[in-house]
Amino acid sequence: MENKSIESLINENFVYAKVLDFFGVEFYESRNKTLKEVCAEHNLSSEQLSAVLENSRSERAMDFLALRKCPVELVIAYLKHSHQVFIKDALPFLLKTVNRLNGGTTSVLKEDLKMILPMFVEDFIKHIYEEEDKFFAYILDLDSYLTEPNSRNPLLDRDDFSIQEFALHHHDSDDEMAGIRGITNSYSLVDLQDVQLKVILQELKAFDDKLQVHARIENDILFPKAMELEKRAKALFRTKVIQN
Structure with missing residues (x-):
């Protein structure tokens, strides 16, 4: 997942756009970067993003x-x-x-x-x-x-x-x-x-x-x-x- 582009991740699950925005990442400006690159730029871990994503999915x-x-x-x-x-x-x-x-x-x-x-x-x-x-x-x-x-x-x-x-x-x-x-x-x-x-x-x-x-x-x-x-x-x- 870390080597996928932001755009491909969002195409798989649009909720990623809001998760990235939550961490201050403007997804439309980083769409061609990989998740790994974005995490490095913003001092994030893919585990942090996944945790917030799972929380978003679990809201009922x-x-x-x-x-x-x-x-x-x-x-x-x-x-x-x-x-x-x-x-x-x-x-x-x-x-x-x-x-x-x-x-x-x-x-x-x-x-x-x-x-x-x-x-x-x-x-x-x-x-x-x-x-x-x-x-x-x-x-x-x-x-x-x-x-x-x-x-x-x-x-x-x-x-x-x-x-x-x-x-x-x-x-x-x-x-x-x-x-x-x-x-x-x-x-x-x-x-x-x-x-x-x-x-x-x-x-x-x-x-x-x-x-x-x-x-x-x-x-x-x-x-x-x-x-x-x-x-x-x-x-x-x-x-x-x-x-x-």
Whole structure:
């Protein structure tokens, strides 16, 4: 493996690009060098790279059925952690790699990605923070109202907020990657030689796959739990009003 070129290693497994980036190696500038040469230049060992690669391979999403059994605060904690992984790991690497694209036979696609990806990232991060600040916070307040006797009823503070309406809007905006999928022909690598584009398209596909799992957790686990909490909170509020 040490005598293979960086480009050939990345063609075998695109995750190597992110592993090299983790160690400060700009893979697209070292594509023709061997792994042994790159390790010598950056004072690395192939064992270090292999360890990080194996760790990347071993990362698995939490089992869906197990997550369904978790209380709502743990589901939200899991989703918030996923948000941070998106914001601090996946998206910065994609932006960095796209920004360093140069011309070539696929220059139209490169220019499209340079224009569209930053806009997508800005909108995506805005969506994440809005979701956390409004939706997640509301659910946690509902949970506190039902479990802590002296907590304030969030229904009084947010009488204009509806989980059902938020869920309908969320379903409408689930496919956030549709535009990028369109310009990349669903991340097709057919007839593609540029190693940077290969890495970007495979990273985009991996990110898209994670987003679809993320959306399924929100739609099939979080929303039903949240609507049940809201229903119980309204019933408790009516009971307290009658008692008073």
